[in-house]
Amino acid sequence: MLKGRHLIDPMDFTLEELNEVFNLADQIIACPEEFAHTCEGKILATLFYEPSTRTRFSFEAAMLRLGGKVLGFSEPNSSSAAKGESVADTIRTVACYADIAVMRHPKEGAPKVASMYSDMPVINAGDGGHQHPTQTLTDLLTIKTVKKSLSNQTIGLCGDLKFGRTVHSLIKALSRYENNKFVLISPNELKIPDYIRREILQKNNIEFVEVERMEEVIDKLDILYMTRVQRERFFNEEDYIRLKDSYILDGEKMKLAKDDMIVLHPLPRVNEISYEVDLDPRACYFRQAKYGMFVRMALIAKLLGVK
Structure with missing residues (x-):
């Protein structure tokens, strides 16, 4: 109960x-x-x-x-x-x-x-x-509904992995299900915190890789979880401006992805997902908001x- x-x-x-x-x-x-x-x-x-x-x-x-x-x-x-x-x-x-x-x-x-x-x-x-646990519940329900399983997924997490609380919560949650793999896509300055890497991924022997280029790995993903670079988490405006456009998902990158890969985003987006992607049936972020x-x-x- x-x-x-x-x-x-x-x-x-x-x-x-x-x-x-x-x-x-x-x-x-x-x-x-x-x-x-x-x-x-x-x-x-x-x-x-x-x-x-x-x-x-x-x-x-x-x-x-x-x-x-x-x-x-x-x-x-x-x-x-x-x-x-x-x-x-x-x-x-x-x-x-x-x-x-x-x-x-x-x-x-x-x-x-x-x-x-x-x-x-x-x-x-x-x-x-x-x-952000209720965003995590939202993400899990979306994946469960669209992909039919919370196990055996290769999940790409892209953008601000350092300050993104939705990312931290989702990694912790999906690590509890069988045979999930993580592909962590971010600039060096926005990599996941050590405690997530050490206490969740390494401690539980969960397979993961860290890369800087989305194009290198998008074809291997079942789920691509995009995040915005959050201005409110930066102390230095120059760092924010330099990093905010690091990763933009557009139609050309979507051509490299699997036909059944889904794109999630906790929203709001700034410019990290082009509006042309909204028309792609693999774009699930507004369904995600309703879930x-x-x-x-x-x-x-x-x-x-x-x-």
Whole structure:
């Protein structure tokens, strides 16, 4: 049972518990109207200390489609955080009014702190460059639905692998399934952190390679996961400008890929995927965004323990 649990890290749930969420998401996708009153009388608090469109809207839409209600803030200046209130005090106060909370925060570990002081379920919607577990659920549901399996895949991750929390979470999650291989495509300055390389990949004897050119490896991939180079993670504007156009996926590169390779992206994109790629049937990133709402509906229902 997932009732009352927190989701801070993609490893918080067992594979069996993840399957519970995915199976419920499949049911919601098949017949969403059957779930329109599932969370009547329940309130979701959205605590966003950092800008977001997709994640916040996705959570809010998920709760509203389940028949629940939403309250919250979308920037810290509109909350008591502007007065210096701690995360611990905020979450204890919000728990007086809501049944479940979702938090995005620029500081790594902030949602974990919130969960330690909260009697209601807390969901991490992204903490700095650390984790983004519900994006990972979105990614896994998309792969499971489109590729029919979460095992035996060769996954290329391209772009900002150093600061990209979606990448870190996805590597951790897909490492738990059998016979997955990773191709890590990035400039030297944006390689994955040592702790991911050492503690997840090397420690578990998972096959991976690191390359700098997408063209060298795109023909070997079953999944290509694109990411943007994130301006907000850079201290030096010159470094950002130099690296932001390192990898752009266009129609010519897509010609080199397998016919059944799929392209994913957590969005928003800047210019790392050309608009011409949107017309390619292998482009799945907008389907991925929709699956995100369905998997969050399933997650909310499970954590609240509603029928």
